[in-house]
Amino acid sequence: MRKLVIKKLSAAFVFAAISAFFVAPADVRAQPAPYPHKVVTLVTHSSPGGGSDVFLREMVKYLGKYIGATFVVENVSGGSGARALSKLATSKPDGSIFYATTPTYIFTSLLSKPQHTWRDLQPLAIMFADPEVLYTRADGPHKSVRDVIEHGRKARARFGVANPASLERQAAERLKTAAQINAAVVSHEGGGDLMINVLNGTLDAGVGEIQELRTQLSAGKVRLLGSFTDKRLSDFPDLPTVKEQGFDVVVHKFRGLAGPKGLPAEIIAVWEKALPQLLADPDYKKIYGSESLIVDFRGAAQAGELVETFAREAEAFLKESGVIK
């Protein structure tokens, strides 16, 4: 076994060396802002390859240009994010560690009453919104949100969402209430499972992020019915919002950063200056543009308000649907 372990270690070492070579910032044209820490850890609850992991790893490729530090991504998975929350809440708020936020950290806080919740973290910024859409199969009968709702008035509409305690389910339940129809909102074991049931006609429509649908969209297998956003999506200018179609349901799937509570003002200032620059970086733009992310930059104060409102709405929804007391 010793040989195996050595083999494993040396393999890990070689891999680490290779990856360090590739991750190192390649381009240092602009002078990065000075930063009090040499190494900054960015924590995600995603496992490698998951949504927030990809988000962070793409970001750190360019972040070094604007902030003078080395950025390391750390995957703290487990407990649906509760473990990552604890790690952040018990770290020093000195700007050396941040967490990639998504609505998951709020839902987990509300659902499982972990030792540390979203309230123990201080939002640093919101960077993007992941648009949520209602979609159906391309060869199906429904052409708009109205069609699905009409179907629901006559018979029983079947909406699908990937997970039970999620923003997608919240959107579907709210649509059902807003349209006053009899509908089933069916949770699945994840996005793949849901997609199969949309494609084979078991469901009338599914709720998901545009990013998750890219494969099916490019293959012409799914049709978008409406976006749960305030404004139309710039990538899909012909797609009306759900709100335009008469049902006032808007949800906001944010992506941003948060740190331990009590971040110093000068640290916040560095990030608030650097992040808009990063978002304007043409190379980085190319990457996030291809993922249909909407730039929605908010600094620490506004991000805090947004998270606060979001948590209030999420809590109300979870209580209404009987998930929590």
Next chain:
Amino acid sequence: MEIAALVAAMLFGTMLVPAALIGLVWGVIGGAMPGLSASVTMALVLPFTYGMEPMTAIVLLASVYIGAEYGGSIPAILIRTPGTNSAAATVIDGYEMKLQGRAGEALGISLWSGVVGSLFGLIALIAFTEPLSELALAFKPMSYFALGILGMSIIASMSGDSILKGIAAALVGMMIATIGIDPLSGVNRYTFDLPDLLGGVKPIMVMIGLFAVSELLRQSGGADLGSQARIAVRIVFPNFAMMKRLAKPQGIGCGAGLVEGLLPGGGGSVAAFFSYNEAKRWSSNPQEFGKGSVEGVAAPEAANNTVASSSLIPLLSFGIPGSNSAAVLLGGLLIHGLLPGPRLFEQNGDVVTGLYVGSFIATMAQIPVGLLILPLCMWMVNRPRAYLAAFVMLLVMSGVYSLNGSFLDIAIVAAFGFTGWLMLKGGYPFLPAVLGVVLGPMVESNYRRSLLLSGDDHSIFIEDPIAVGFLVTAMIFVAFSIWRERKDALARSTMKEV
């Protein structure tokens, strides 16, 4: 000719061959570590692929998957610890063979079956991606429910002497499977506000506890800790006659693996159990099963290795991963800006061809890599039993801890180890409990999902032809098992009278 030139250029002009070999070796090691599932083994190397050429990265990941599915069988045979979920069925006859001093033969068979399974899955992937992906779409929640019931129906034949004890064990397994966030409503069930329990109790924890830890407890209760039956360290690769005999169970394994790989959520363990049971049903020597049958090793190992390739079919054709490990591969594709789907074949045909060629290299390289690694593993299990037991316990516990860094996981495994020891004393079989944990969520969530779809109308199950087919088959199996049980009981009682 053109294709030959392209393949030659790939073999010699790119990093494809080293990627396939490194991936395979890492996969075998990760798969052999108890607790590290195939998907975790893949996820661990994923960050290192970010800087690579897309094709190299994908080949590396796919090779890790192939290696891990094979590697899981090594500890299953040698120390009764399934390295991966899908190697649990291999424990049954593999460990029995090891106890009989036939470890070399068992490892040779699992190696050969792994190669056969991977090769079959690869051919299906290359030749029949289109029609098979249509089959994946045909599965609705009702079909999954029925598939789960069909899987449960084999409990009877895995129960050993008493069906009643088997059912009891299965029910306990199903109850354990309810822990965690309710898959439909989102309500917490039996989580005691512990965040670590939100995701439920992973089947691999139950398997490691029941199989490995209970065995260690049993061994340490024995008196002969000093002695150890030396096993020959030579790998016995199947000869031609043996290959012929293994063809049938392997065929069953390949078929089951092919179907399960197409369906999201499985991941090989159902196929492994199912093929084990079917191999027993159709074998000319069913009495050998559970007592060190070579066919009992071949069937599940062919099945889980087939899944490593067949789960890429729905992934490549419409971006829906057929297993957790295929989901990691999807992450790898997306990171390199590659969208799976029909257009992947048009726009990035070289990546797809590279994936095929790389998988083929990794498949064939299993034989030399296995033959190099296995003697080392066998040498290790030949140490005095007391040292070995302590080492295995350390390996198991550190493997479990490394998954999530959670002490609760260690406590769970230890608790199942003790439970397993009690079950052993009481004559309760493990397999039904494991099946309950694996299939319980599939049956429960899809049953409720179906009823939610229909508005509590059970006729929805009759409207789905796949569900009807599975349910009828399950009924036939159960009836057959009861009939055989009665016959055996009758035979036993007449024997007593005589």
